[in-house]
Amino acid sequence: MIPNKNIHNQQSPDGMNYTLTQLTTIKYPIDTDGNSRFVRGVGFNEWDIVIKEDRFEMKKTPYGSRELPIHFAFSNESDHQIVSRAETIRFNGRHHKLQKCTGMNQKRNSEVQKATIRAKRKPIQSPIDSSSTPPQHSPPMSVERVIEMLSKPIPFEIHVDPLKITKDIRDWMTSNSCSQGFFASNILNVCRSRFNYLLNYPALYGILKSGKEYFVKMYNSLGMSKDERNQIMSMDLYGTRSIGKVNKAVQVSENSENFVDIDEPPKKISRKRPASVRSDTSSESSSSPSSPTAFTHQMITELLNKPVDFVDTKRVSAEIKEWLVESQATQEWFASTIVGRNRRTMGPAINYPRDWNDCASKGQETFMRMHNWMKLSEMQRQQIMRQHKLKNIIPIRNNQQSPDGMNYTLTQLTTIKYPIDTDGNSRFVRGVGFNEWDIVIKEDRFEMKKTPYGSRELPIHFAFSNEREHQIVSDIETIRFDGLHHKPQKCTGMMQKRSLKGKRYSRLDRFNYLLNYPGLYGTLKSGKEYFVKMYNWLGMLKDERNQIMAMDLYGIRSAGKVNKAVQVSKDMKIFVDIDEPPKKISRKRPASLRSDTSSESSSSPPSPPAFTHQMVTEILNKPVDFVDTKRVSAEIKEWLVESQATQEWFASTIVGRNRRTMGPAINYPRDWNDCASKGQEMFMRMHNWMKLSEMQRQEIMRQYKLKSAKCPKTTIPSMKSSERNLRNAASDMIIYSNC
DNA sequence: GCCCGCCTTACGGCTTCTAC
DNA sequence: GTAGAAGCCGTAAGGCGGGC
Numbered sequence: 171m172i173p174n175k176n177i178h179n180q181q182s183p184d185g186m187n188y189t190l191t192q193l194t195t196i197k198y199p200i201d202t203d204g205n206s207r208f209v210r211g212v213g214f215n216e217w218d219i220v221i222k223e224d225r226f227e228m229k230k231t232p233y234g235s236r237e238l239p240i241h242f243a244f245s246n247e248s249d250h251q252i253v254s255r256a257e258t259i260r261f262n263g264r265h266h267k268l269q270k271c272t273g274m275n276q277k278r279n280s281e282v283q284k285a286t287i288r289a290k291r292k293p294i295q296s297p298i299d300s301s302s303t304p305p306q307h308s309p310p311m312s313v314e315r316v317i318e319m320l321s322k323p324i325p326f327e328i329h330v331d332p333l334k335i336t337k338d339i340r341d342w343m344t345s346n347s348c349s350q351g352f353f354a355s356n357i358l359n360v361c362r363s364r365f366n367y368l369l370n371y372p373a374l375y376g377i378l379k380s381g382k383e384y385f386v387k388m389y390n391s392l393g394m395s396k397d398e399r400n401q402i403m404s405m406d407l408y409g410t411r412s413i414g415k416v417n418k419a420v421q422v423s424e425n426s427e428n429f430v431d432i433d434e435p436p437k438k439i440s441r442k443r444p445a446s447v448r449s450d451t452s453s454e455s456s457s458s459p460s461s462p463t464a465f466t467h468q469m470i471t472e473l474l475n476k477p478v479d480f481v482d483t484k485r486v487s488a489e490i491k492e493w494l495v496e497s498q499a500t501q502e503w504f505a506s507t508i509v510g511r512n513r514r515t516m517g518p519a520i521n522y523p524r525d526w527n528d529c530a531s532k533g534q535e536t537f538m539r540m541h542n543w544m545k546l547s548e549m550q551r552q553q554i555m556r557q558h559k560l561k562n563i564i565p566i567r568n569n570q571q572s573p574d575g576m577n578y579t580l581t582q583l584t585t586i587k588y589p590i591d592t593d594g595n596s597r598f599v600r601g602v603g604f605n606e607w608d609i610v611i612k613e614d615r616f617e618m619k620k621t622p623y624g625s626r627e628l629p630i631h632f633a634f635s636n637e638r639e640h641q642i643v644s645d646i647e648t649i650r651f652d653g654l655h656h657k658p659q660k661c662t663g664m665m666q667k668r669s670l671k672g673k674r675y676s677r678l679d680r681f682n683y684l685l686n687y688p689g690l691y692g693t694l695k696s697g698k699e700y701f702v703k704m705y706n707w708l709g710m711l712k713d714e715r716n717q718i719m720a721m722d723l724y725g726i727r728s729a730g731k732v733n734k735a736v737q738v739s740k741d742m743k744i745f746v747d748i749d750e751p752p753k754k755i756s757r758k759r760p761a762s763l764r765s766d767t768s769s770e771s772s773s774s775p776p777s778p779p780a781f782t783h784q785m786v787t788e789i790l791n792k793p794v795d796f797v798d799t800k801r802v803s804a805e806i807k808e809w810l811v812e813s814q815a816t817q818e819w820f821a822s823t824i825v826g827r828n829r830r831t832m833g834p835a836i837n838y839p840r841d842w843n844d845c846a847s848k849g850q851e852m853f854m855r856m857h858n859w860m861k862l863s864e865m866q867r868q869e870i871m872r873q874y875k876l877k878s879a880k881c882p883k884t885t886i887p888s889m890k891s892s893e894r895n896l897r898n899a900a901s902d903m904i905i906y907s908n909c
Numbered sequence: 910g911c912c913c914g915c916c917t918t919a920c921g922g923c924t925t926c927t928a929c
Numbered sequence: 930g931t932a933g934a935a936g937c938c939g940t941a942a943g944g945c946g947g948g949c
Contacts (some may be wrong), residue, residue, distance in 0.1 A: 336949065350937080366938070366940095500942090501941075502942090514943090517943070518943090521943085575943080816932090817935095818933075818934090829934085
């Protein structure tokens with residue numbers, strides 16, 4: 171146990187100037203000579219010299235960390251005291267008094283909170299035997315002490331830069347593999363979403379009403395030493411972690427170099443997706459062609475504010491909503507940029523439109539602008555959106571010939587320059603769209619003679635009468651790459667290992683993800699490049715593929731492997747990877763039915779549907795007054811395992827929610843009364859589902875194309891015929907697809 | 910009535926882990 | 930090797946409630 175008696179409250183009453191004695195509240199083993207304070211002669215203007223890549227090794231921080239050398243700035247005690255009172259720091263160009271604390275001597279600014287915590291909790295026992303603790307480590311701290319440190323008010327002289335704080339917190343979380351969720355719940359005592367909101371909107375700091383305390387905690391945490399942070403990370407400050415977790419979590423490594431949460435190891439955050447648009451102020455893609463028609467700000471203003479006598483508010487609202495979906499413009503952008511209103515104002519306006527004559531002048535103004543916006547042509551709207559830097563502009567409706575954005579032009583297809591293309595033939599015929607994907611000969615894909623990818627396996631003039639025609643047409647031709655119209659081209663593990671970038675898991679699993687969800691193509695942010703590579707791959711000659719297969723494109727194969735791999739047969743007819751020969755795909759488990767929409771086994775006797783769609787809907791939506799959410803969650807989880815129905819199928823088809831929504835709901839069920847209406851709706855459907863007999867569930871599953879032959883507990887003899895097809899899910903009949 | 914801060918919910922893209 | 934589950938963070942949008 172940490173002896174409370176060792177915790178001294180020696181703060182200065184004003185909480186602003188942290189005296190030397192105040193700094194001794196934490197007794198460092200090494201500070202036995204009265205120097206357990208640190209010097210704060212470092213201002214925020216020294217921020218730039220911080221070694222950001224290893225900020226916890228830094229010796230100078232703007233947060234007054236004790237990582238500073240003990241006598242960095244002062245030759246003696248009096249010097250420090252004198253200077254520390256008078257010194258100011260520059261912080262972002264402004265002059266401030268320097269931050270003189272490390273978070274150790276904060277005022278007890280929340281006696282209520284502390285009293286509550288004090289009543290609930292006792293100082294946590296350090297797992298680290300003090301006798302074995304290396305002398306450079308901080309002594310154990312109590313929960314009270316830590317909360318006190320974190321909650322210490324920021325001196326008013328300090329100009330708080332919330333952007334800098336959030337940036338440094340993000341950096342720290344990344345470099346220390348600490349997840350947002352962990353930091354939010356364990357350090358700030360706030361839910362992740364709120365923390366995420368604060369991180370995303372640091373600029374709101376000045377107007378926050380209840381969020382400042384979290385910035386204070388972030389600020390103070392940044393001023394702590396590495397040892398202190400490590401200790402804090404291992405503690406259960408707010409009683410939100412189970413005892414077992416705490417006991418395990420505090421098994422920090424002896425050297426305390428890195429925090430380790432054994433139960434919930436914060437994972438390294440690696441992002442392929444670009445940061446939020448909010449923080450990405452770069453201009454639009456340079457590849458986007460500039461339109462000849464440019465709108466000046468004045469022109470746009472005049473267009474949008476053109477007076478109207480009457481607007482059919484319901485119609486224009488419906489049009490706007492539809493347009494927002496199709497254009498993928500956000501309500502946020504549209505409301506603020508076009509309508510000139512807050513999103514929270516425009517949202518209800520278009521969702522619950524009033525009649526024009528019932529609108530006040532401001533309401534009419536809102537609808538007038540929306541009306542005028544919809545009067546513009548789509549091209550004009552796109553142009554204005556481009557000028558206003560709206561990203562992700564998706565051409566709407568039949569704009570597949572559009573040269574920008576989502577459509578893959580001929581030139582884009584040649585972005586991968588293979589070394590074998592030395593004869594200028596690095597392009598291939600592209601007069602064939604992906605909607606012809608289905609004609610690929612899947613069983614012998616590497617021997618196929620006809621492909622829709624413009625492969626040179628095709629007669630060279632497959633699509634064009636001559637080369638010149640090809641070149642001319644290819645310059646303007648675009649391809650349709652509609653993920654909804656193609657099926658994934660399966661291939662052996664060779665391609666996924668060598669053609670895609672990333673770590674091992676990433677390569678395999680990401681590729682697997684793409685193969686499983688080709689329909690997501692249209693919404694992919696970073697996955698399109700892989701489809702492009704797959705497309706290009708399929709368009710290559712067999713020889714080219716063989717050569718490429720023998721190469722180490724991304725430097726991920728050992729030299730030995732490369733050398734072996736290039737031992738291809740002389741005629742290059744068949745690529746042979748000595749280490750990893752392509753194997754015939756043989757499945758023990760049936761393939762997913764996502765790409766297999768064939769009807770269920772013919773051995774199953776055709777039977778008239780016992781449940782109509784309406785019946786199923788009514789059964790599942792039968793109102794209930796109360797659901798024991800924990801019990802039904804447990805039942806559902808058990809049933810999912812036994813029936814081998816996938817969460818994906820069950821969530822989308824029966825529950826009417828995304829799997830990622832249903833998953834946490836059944837894993838961490840809230841009490842019925844704590845659920846919002848939508849949450850209750852989810853549990854209501856699960857409850858109603860479990861009220862059905864197993865026979866009824868199986869029948870519904872059959873009708874909704876989920877083939878499960880593993881009948882939980884009570885096996886139904888007539889269903890054994892479909893055992894081969896268990897887990898095969900089809901999504902062609904989704905009960906809630908339009909919900 | 911309008912506006913907007915705060916918060917929650919839902920879901921998407923992606924990665925990682927695990928069972929088979 | 931494959932498919933599915935789980936978890937991560939980011940983002941959009943709705944609900945609520947208070948201020949003007």
